[in-house]
Amino acid sequence: MSISENKVWVLIPAAGIGSRMRSEIPKQYLSVCGATILEHTLRCFTDLSELAGIIVVVNHEDTYWQSLLQESQLFSNGKLKIRYTYGGSDRAETVQNGLHYLLNDIGLSDDQWVMVHDAARPCVRLDDLLALLAVRDDCDLDGAILGYRVKDTMKRSNADASKIGFTESRENLWHALTPQMFRLKELFDSLVEAKLAKHVVTDEASAMEFLGKKVGLVEGASDNIKLTSPSDLRLIEFLLKAR
Numbered sequence: 312m313s314i315s316e317n318k319v320w321v322l323i324p325a326a327g328i329g330s331r332m333r334s335e336i337p338k339q340y341l342s343v344c345g346a347t348i349l350e351h352t353l354r355c356f357t358d359l360s361e362l363a364g365i366i367v368v369v370n371h372e373d374t375y376w377q378s379l380l381q382e383s384q385l386f387s388n389g390k391l392k393i394r395y396t397y398g399g400s401d402r403a404e405t406v407q408n409g410l411h412y413l414l415n416d417i418g419l420s421d422d423q424w425v426m427v428h429d430a431a432r433p434c435v436r437l438d439d440l441l442a443l444l445a446v447r448d449d450c451d452l453d454g455a456i457l458g459y460r461v462k463d464t465m466k467r468s469n470a471d472a473s474k475i476g477f478t479e480s481r482e483n484l485w486h487a488l489t490p491q492m493f494r495l496k497e498l499f500d501s502l503v504e505a506k507l508a509k510h511v512v513t514d515e516a517s518a519m520e521f522l523g524k525k526v527g528l529v530e531g532a533s534d535n536i537k538l539t540s541p542s543d544l545r546l547i548e549f550l551l552k553a554r
């Protein structure tokens with residue numbers, strides 16, 4: 312295995328429009344604690360000694376990324392190897408486009424480890440990233456994701472959410488988080504296959520599971536939350552201030 316293969320590339324899907332956030336600008340460009348959500352997310356990886364590079368996958372109509380690239384303190388010392396390309400109509404297509412770029416434009420090897428992490432999750436902890444990286448040494452797994460066990464009782468509603476349908480067993484039930492870490496070509500091929508089969512993929516693990524791959528679960532902090540709706544922003548601001 313080449314040294315670069317043992318390092319990790321990070322792929323940040325950042326091409327969403329944040330419709331549930333109902334904000335005037337895409338939520339990844341909202342500012343808290345003096346920086347955009349996307350900058351806070353990127354900053355989570357700057358202390359990762361095994362980081363080979365980051366690729367950010369932005370929307371074709373994104374009018375914010377170029378000025379962030381020019382002006383952000385994050386990139387001013389040139390230490391952070393940053394690339395970017397363009398996303399697709401859903402998260403899975405965005406990730407697939409980013410992986411295609413890593414394979415064909417940067418020419419990374421098929422076995423390169425890649426961590427896919429939502430631009431909208433700015434609170435992931437370095438300890439959790441290191442715990443996920445450790446899975447590279449587990450030959451029984453094809454990759455792994457960060458997650459945490461469900462703590463609340465889980466209800467499935469009826470179709471119009473007017474009342475409880477029934478209570479789901481929460482035994483062995485987990486919240487899936489990101490990063491989700493897999494080998495480059497295997498993940499790319501799984502996303503392609505899942506798309507061809509019209510299999511719904513809301514995270515990378517769904518595609519790997521669809522192909523029968525073995526995906527590990529690494530317990531991570533439950534404050535690795537995703538900015539999805541307005542109330543999340545205040546919680547993320549509180550969490551970032553507490554760091």
Ligand SMILES: Nc1ccn([C@@H]2O[C@H](COP(=O)(O)OP(=O)(O)OP(=O)(O)O)[C@@H](O)[C@H]2O)c(=O)n1
Pocket residue numbers: 323324325326327328329330331332339368398399400401402403405406429430431432537538539
């Ligand atoms: N076509 C898409 C859709 C989503 N994402 C990214 O996937 C992550 C998680 O998606 P989500 O929280 O759903 O973001 P949005 O799709 O922007 O939100 P919404 O569903 O409310 O529109 C985000 O970082 C988002 O930018 C993406 O890169 N490309």
Ligand SMILES: C[C@](O)(CO)[C@H](O)COP(=O)(O)O
Pocket residue numbers: 402429486487488489513514515537
């Ligand atoms: C990938 C993810 O963050 C894992 O929980 C989640 O599936 C993203 O869902 P979204 O609807 O695209 O935000």
